[in-house]
Structures are given as structure tokens and as C-alpha cells.
Amino acid sequence: xxxxxxxxxxxxxxxxxxxxxxxxxxxxxxxxxxxxxxxxxxxxxxxxxxxxxxxxxxxxxxxxxxxxxxxxxxxxxxxxxxxxxxxxxxxxxxxxxxxxxxxxxxxxxxxxxxxxxxxxxxxxxxxxxxxxxxxxxxxxxxxxxxxxxxxxxxxxxxxxxxxxxxxxxxxxxxxxxxxxxxxxxxxxxxxxxxxxxxxxxxxxxxxxxxxxxxxxxxxxxxxxxxxxxxxxxxxxxxxxxxxxxxxxxxxxxxxxxxxxxxxxxxxxxxxxxxxxxxxxxxxxxxxxxxxxxxxxxxxxxxxxxxxxxxxxxxxxxxxxxxxxxxxxxxxxxxxxxxxxxxxxxxxxxxxxxxxxxxxxxxxxxxxxxxxxxxxxxxxxxxxxxxxxxxxxxxxxxxxxxxxxxxxxxxxxxxxxxxxxxxxxxxxxxxxxxxxxxxxxxxxxxxxxxxxxxxxxxxxxxxxxxxxxxxxxxxxxxxxxxxxxxxxxxxxxxxxxxxxxxxxxxxxxxxxxxxxxxxxxxxxxxxxxxxxxxxxxxxxxxxxxxxxxxxxxxxxxxxxxxxxxxxxxxxxxxxxxxxxxxxxxxxxxxxxxxxxxxxxxxxxxxxxxxxxxxxxxxxxxxxxxxxxxxxxxx
Amino acid sequence: xxxxxxxxxxxxxxxxxxxxxxxxxxxxxxxxxxxxxxxxxxxxxxxxxxxxxxxxxxxxxxxxxxxxxxxxxxxxxxxxxxxxxxxxxxxxxxxxxxxxxxxxxxxxxxxxxxxxxxxxxxxxxxxxxxxxxxxxxxxxxxxxxxxxxxxxxxxx
Amino acid sequence: xxxxxxxxxxxxxxxxxxxxxxxxxxxxxxxxxxxxxxxxxxxxxxxxxxxxxxxxxxxxxxxxxxxxxxxxxxxxxxxxxxxxxxxxxxxxxxxxxxxxxxxxxxxxx
Numbered sequence: 001x002x003x004x005x006x007x008x009x010x011x012x013x014x015x016x017x018x019x020x021x022x023x024x025x026x027x028x029x030x031x032x033x034x035x036x037x038x039x040x041x042x043x044x045x046x047x048x049x050x051x052x053x054x055x056x057x058x059x060x061x062x063x064x065x066x067x068x069x070x071x072x073x074x075x076x077x078x079x080x081x082x083x084x085x086x087x088x089x090x091x092x093x094x095x096x097x098x099x100x101x102x103x104x105x106x107x108x109x110x111x112x113x114x115x116x117x118x119x120x121x122x123x124x125x126x127x128x129x130x131x132x133x134x135x136x137x138x139x140x141x142x143x144x145x146x147x148x149x150x151x152x153x154x155x156x157x158x159x160x161x162x163x164x165x166x167x168x169x170x171x172x173x174x175x176x177x178x179x180x181x182x183x184x185x186x187x188x189x190x191x192x193x194x195x196x197x198x199x200x201x202x203x204x205x206x207x208x209x210x211x212x213x214x215x216x217x218x219x220x221x222x223x224x225x226x227x228x229x230x231x232x233x234x235x236x237x238x239x240x241x242x243x244x245x246x247x248x249x250x251x252x253x254x255x256x257x258x259x260x261x262x263x264x265x266x267x268x269x270x271x272x273x274x275x276x277x278x279x280x281x282x283x284x285x286x287x288x289x290x291x292x293x294x295x296x297x298x299x300x301x302x303x304x305x306x307x308x309x310x311x312x313x314x315x316x317x318x319x320x321x322x323x324x325x326x327x328x329x330x331x332x333x334x335x336x337x338x339x340x341x342x343x344x345x346x347x348x349x350x351x352x353x354x355x356x357x358x359x360x361x362x363x364x365x366x367x368x369x370x371x372x373x374x375x376x377x378x379x380x381x382x383x384x385x386x387x388x389x390x391x392x393x394x395x396x397x398x399x400x401x402x403x404x405x406x407x408x409x410x411x412x413x414x415x416x417x418x419x420x421x422x423x424x425x426x427x428x429x430x431x432x433x434x435x436x437x438x439x440x441x442x443x444x445x446x447x448x449x450x451x452x453x454x455x456x457x458x459x460x461x462x463x464x465x466x467x468x469x470x471x472x473x474x475x476x477x478x479x480x481x482x483x484x485x486x487x488x489x490x491x492x493x494x495x496x497x498x499x500x501x502x503x504x505x506x507x508x509x510x511x512x513x514x515x516x517x518x519x520x521x522x523x524x525x526x527x528x529x530x531x532x533x534x535x536x537x538x539x540x541x542x543x544x545x546x547x548x549x550x551x552x553x554x555x556x557x558x559x560x561x562x563x564x565x566x567x568x569x570x571x572x573x574x575x576x577x578x579x580x581x582x583x584x585x586x587x588x589x590x591x592x593x594x595x596x597x598x599x600x601x602x603x604x605x606x607x608x609x610x611x612x613x614x615x616x617x618x619x620x621x622x623x624x625x626x627x628x629x630x631x632x633x
Numbered sequence: 634x635x636x637x638x639x640x641x642x643x644x645x646x647x648x649x650x651x652x653x654x655x656x657x658x659x660x661x662x663x664x665x666x667x668x669x670x671x672x673x674x675x676x677x678x679x680x681x682x683x684x685x686x687x688x689x690x691x692x693x694x695x696x697x698x699x700x701x702x703x704x705x706x707x708x709x710x711x712x713x714x715x716x717x718x719x720x721x722x723x724x725x726x727x728x729x730x731x732x733x734x735x736x737x738x739x740x741x742x743x744x745x746x747x748x749x750x751x752x753x754x755x756x757x758x759x760x761x762x763x764x765x766x767x768x769x770x771x772x773x774x775x776x777x778x779x780x781x782x783x784x785x786x787x788x789x
Numbered sequence: 790x791x792x793x794x795x796x797x798x799x800x801x802x803x804x805x806x807x808x809x810x811x812x813x814x815x816x817x818x819x820x821x822x823x824x825x826x827x828x829x830x831x832x833x834x835x836x837x838x839x840x841x842x843x844x845x846x847x848x849x850x851x852x853x854x855x856x857x858x859x860x861x862x863x864x865x866x867x868x869x870x871x872x873x874x875x876x877x878x879x880x881x882x883x884x885x886x887x888x889x890x891x892x893x894x895x896x897x898x
Binding site for chain 3: 634635638639641642643647650651654657658661664665668669670672673676677680681684685688689692693695696698711713714715717718719721722725726729730750751753754755758759762766769770772773774776777778779780781783
């Protein structure tokens, strides 16, 4: 195995610091002054980030691929031996750096954004708790610690989505998120149980070493991977469990940035990448993932075309990008998927934070039909937003281009039709993102409120840092085509088992890239024409739309279908159970027990008559019984 | 002895019951002498017949309880009581049926009933209970005196 | 003396046991039957005495003097108890003007 690296126990501090921050801000909730909670929380996450960087260098210098840090021996029953341990290897370090790095920036941003809220201390406590859970998730060395983090992020997502709980619609959204996550968690738990039965262990290293001896296509492995996929579907918002993500925009914008763009929704992808060895043994599941990812990507992109709320557009774009990542996973390109996770974290967080900046400036307005012309009023926000939009569209040399291009070329190797679909989705993505950009920042000011201003420094500095990362982040993983050496993918090679494919010829690759760039440029021009030159504003809510746009604007009525198919029958079932079973059988039964006891008591009370002769009689009877008892035994 | 016991239970007037009880005690004293328990026999006569029964008689006469004016118990109660008592008798008999096999523990001495022997045992092995019983007596005396005082208790 | 004591040993012990059990049951019956408190107290005395006799008989048969000492103590206790019991009876007579035992029925819920 691995010999222990000195000072590796530093790794314990990484999740411990946010936990400490949570405890401090949570317990001292009423007493913290203005910015103190935010500073404490950001410092905690920031220190975790620095320690993660230190761990990165330590691991590299030690020359080993992985290190395990055990906290304590958690469950030891018979053959079941589960330590509460952390696995520090290249994959977990990557995720740790993303979580703590982007997390620190978002925490700092929130100091400015949540400044006026009266529950700001709870907010930071919950954000720190979320960071702690997410770190547990990515650092766990076995499926159970991962699951603890999994549940923890689900809980914090519920708390943070419903942060402004006075509004019942927000509460509904939070509940919806939690319930949908739970549906996925059921599959996940079943998968873990099956894993334990098959491999007699839940620790990654033990499972993977046993699995590499198994055959491809074993039914048990296929079942396990499918069940784990169900869990990932719930957490990472794939079809059919994606409807919670757009509704989750009810939470504050930093929450959307941290949880629903950069970290929590990528937990499913992390989990599948971690189990790459298992997934390589189940080609059926990989095909399912391809179909699922592609369908989600296209579906969400189409819906995003017609949304009018700035955050909903970004939400559907997140779902679509997650579909891309699943597509990469299904193609066996696990490190590519993680690469896309990284770049997506950068530009999506940036997009959300920029949207938050806009909302903050517009005094809470989120409808893009009422915005416009903010380019001059908020230059920094505009520039960073532009950088992120270019990144997400896949324009070189921004980061999104590198990651998306890798996915598309892997798709092309698999089948050209897949490539075509992927390219189509990329074009749609580009269109609706630039639609968003143009409608918000260009044109004339359509809002009733006429005083948009630039955000304070505490909010713009994180924006700038993320913009820089979005621009240069791609250079982590330059393919051989441009003379690079795929640093990122090679780094991850020790942790995930990406499928090796034959290299495409360079000419094919260059041809594909040129094709995509040309088409993207065309889309940008078309969007510019539509939204800036001709100034076509999307119609208001009262206008009756023709059929197809109406269906798309109403999200293909998926929410309504779910409500009719799932929620209403459950409502009827629970009503029925309440009236017929609970009221008539269960509640009286429980009451009966109480009544019975008091009746027995009344009966026994009659024994105390106060009548002396009766007492004497009772005494004699008692002695009689006693003697008989002694005699008989 | 059994017949006088029956008289104690079933006689109408309390004075008759007292007299039958005295007769029973005298018979019992005779039995003590038969068992070579001379000290016990004499103490029995003095304490029980001489003191306790006299006390009973005093109380009956003082409080004029001789009239058998108290209504008897209901039939059901009497039958139940008879059944209980009878059952008890039967059970005890059954319990003590196997006393045939008792053999004496110590070698036979004819001296155990003598006052000196009883006194020796009393003051050697049972000294503490003897002293404690004096405390018992004092408390009984105080209790009796306290209960007997008239101090304005309201009638029920 | 020796002849008397050896004759005693010819009476088997179970006769004494039976006698005492009979006396005890009679006393018990008396307690349950009668409502007059004085009679009840007397029946209690009867029961105590039957036990006294039994212990003395066993003491004679086992040639164990501690049996007689025990009887002595029981007599002590009985005497004390009679004293207290009679004073209670006097008090009862003073309060309810009768010695019917069923009149004391306040000890209930």
C-alpha cells in the first residue's frame, strides 16, 4: 500500500475548518456583528484552500499516488470493517481544490451580496456546513463517508434553497429539491448495499482491486452501476430528476453559484468518476449514461432558449452542461468529464455571481425583459460576464473550448451522429447565452428603476478572479494537437481509469474545431442581429404565443406532468390512508391502550375499600396463595 | 384446647369468649409442662392468663362491651370466610404431612426445660434481643398511654 | 423426671403439628368471622399461642433450648401488642362509640 507521508494528517484540517466555522457562526449566531460571520466563514474556507494547495505539493513531492488518513475506526462488526478515513489522491485533490477555491471566492462575494439580510449569520453557518459536507464527500475513502457527505449536501441544499422561508413557494422548491434527491439516494443506498454484498467491503481501494479481476459485463456489476447511476441522476439533475434545479433558483444567488453550479451537482459526476473501474466493467450502463446525458443536454438547452428569468436561463444551462459531463462519462472519458467539471465550475460560478451582481444592482429584478443597457453602468460585471459567456460557448482560447472540444472529439470517435447532436447542443447553448448577454447588457434600459450601479469591490474582485480562471483554465489540459501534453488528464490517470482510444488524426481534429468555431461565430452574429440590431425583446407574459414556443416556454409542461402523475396520486393515497386507516384503526387502537390502562386502574382501585374485614380477608388469601405457591414449586 | 378455641370464636358474648380463652391458656400451660418446659409454663400462666386476659376483662368491663348488639356479617361474607379458613387448614395440613421423618438433632437431655438452662441460653446467645425488647416495651407503654389520653379529638 | 420426658418422646411430633395447625386455623376463622374488635384481638392471641406451643414442642424434640427462648420472646411481643391494641380499641370506642370493625372504613381512595 502506501507508507505514510509525514504531516499528511494536515488533511484532517481541510474539512475540520469549515466545520469549525459552521459551529462558531452557528452558535454565536445572535452575537456576531455585521461582517464578522462572513469573515469567519470565508477565512475558514480560505484556509482550507491553502491547506489543500499544500497537500497538493506534498503529495507530488512524495512521489506516491495516494495517501489515506484515518480518523478513527468507525464500524467494526465481524467481517465489516469501515474506518472513517480520507483518501487523498489526485482526483480528490482536484475536487478539493475546486470546492475550497471557488467556495472561498463565493463566500467573499456573499459578504457583499447578503449584507442587508437579517439572517446573514445563519447563511454563513449553512454555507460552511455545506462546504464541510462537500469536502467529506470528495475526500472519503469509502462509499459510506461519501454517502455521509452526499446526504449532508442534500440537507444544506434544502436549508439554503429555502433560506427565505417566509415565502411558501420557496419552501416548496426546497422540499422538491430534497425529495428528488432522496429518490436518487434510494438507488444509491441500494447500490452500496449490493456493493457490500459483492465485495464484502465498501472501501474504494479494496473494491477496485477486487473488481479489476472481474469480467466485463458481469450482471452484478451492471446492476450496481445502474443503481449508483440513479443516485447520481438525482444529485446531478439528469432526466428525469432534474426539475428541482430550476426551482432551486429560489435561493440566494451565491447559493445557486456554489451549490448548483460548481459543487453539489458535480457530486454525481465525481462519484461515477471515482467508480470508473466499476463502470468500465459495465458497457450497458455506459451506453445508458450516453443516452441520458445527451438527452438531458439537448432537452435543457431547448428549454433555456425561451426562459425570461436570468437565473432560470443559467439553471437550464447548468442542467445542459451536466448532460455534457455525463456524456463524457458514458464515453469512458472520465478525466475529460472531470476537466469539464473544473472549467464549468469557473465559468458557471462566474455567470451566477455576475447575475447576482446584476440583480443586486437592479434592486431584486430578475426578468431580463426589464433589463437592458447595463453595459455602461456596470463595466466590470459586463466584462466578466462576457468572458464567462465566451467560455461556455466554447470559443477558443477560453477554458470552455478546451473541455467541450475534448468531449466532442471523443463523441465523434464513438459515432458521428453523437457528435452532430453534441455540436447542435453547443450551438443552442451559444445562442441562448448570447441572447442573455445581449438582452441584459445591450440595448436601451427597459427597467422602471433607473439607478443601476456597479457592485462593491467585495463582490467584483471574486468576479475578476473567476474571469481570469475562466480564460486561462483551459491551459491545464492542452491536447497534443496544440503541442501540449494533456497535463490534467495525465494527472488524473492514477485515480480514474479512462478508456484509451486511438488518437484521431490531427487533420480530422482540426477540421472539427474549425467547423465548430465557424458555426459558433455564425450563431453569435445571428444573436447579435436579433437582439441588438433588430432589438427583438421576448414578449411579455400576457401575449398568447403559438404552440411550439408556448410549450418550450412552459418547460414542456414537465412539472405539470409530474404533478399529475406523481404528486396527485400520492396525495390521494395519503388522504385515503389518513381517513380510512389512521382515523379508524390506528389512532383509536393507540387510544384504546391508554383507556385500557385507566380501566384496569379503576378495577384495581376497587381493591382498596377501606373495609377492615376485607383487608383481613385479603391478607389471608395472600398468605394462602403464597403457601400454595411454595408447596407447588 | 380445640373445643375452648371453638368457643372463643363462636360465643355470643365477649365475656364468654374471654373465659374460654383463659381455659385454652390453662390447657396450654399443661402442655408446656408435659413438654418439660417448666419455665415457659409458669411464665405463660403469669403473663398470659394473669396479665393479658385480666387486661381484656378490664377493658370489656370498663367500656361495657358485653352486649352482643353488633349485627353479624352477611352470609356471603361468612361463607367466604369459612371457605378461606378451611382452605388454609387444608393447605397447612398438606404442607406438614411429611413430618414423620424428623429425627432429633442433639442428644437428649432432660435439662432443657430448667430455668437455669433457659437462662443460660437467654443471656449467652440472645442477649441483644433481650435488651432490645426492653426498648420495645417502653415504646409500647408510651404508645398505650398516648392513645389512652383524652385530648379533645372530635367524634367521627 | 426421666420417665416423663422419655414418655414425651413417644408422642410423635406430627400430632403436635396437627394440633397447632388446628388452633391456628380456628383463630384465623375467628378473625374472618367476627366483627367485634375485642374478639378479633383475642383470636390473634390464640394464633400466637398455637405457634408458641409448636415451637416449644420442637424445642423439646430436638433438645434445643433456643426454641424456648424464642417462645419467651414471642410472649414478650404479644404482651406489648395487646397493650397497644387495647388502647387503640379504647380510642376507637371513644371516637365511633362502637367496636364494630367495619366502621373504620376511611382508608380508601
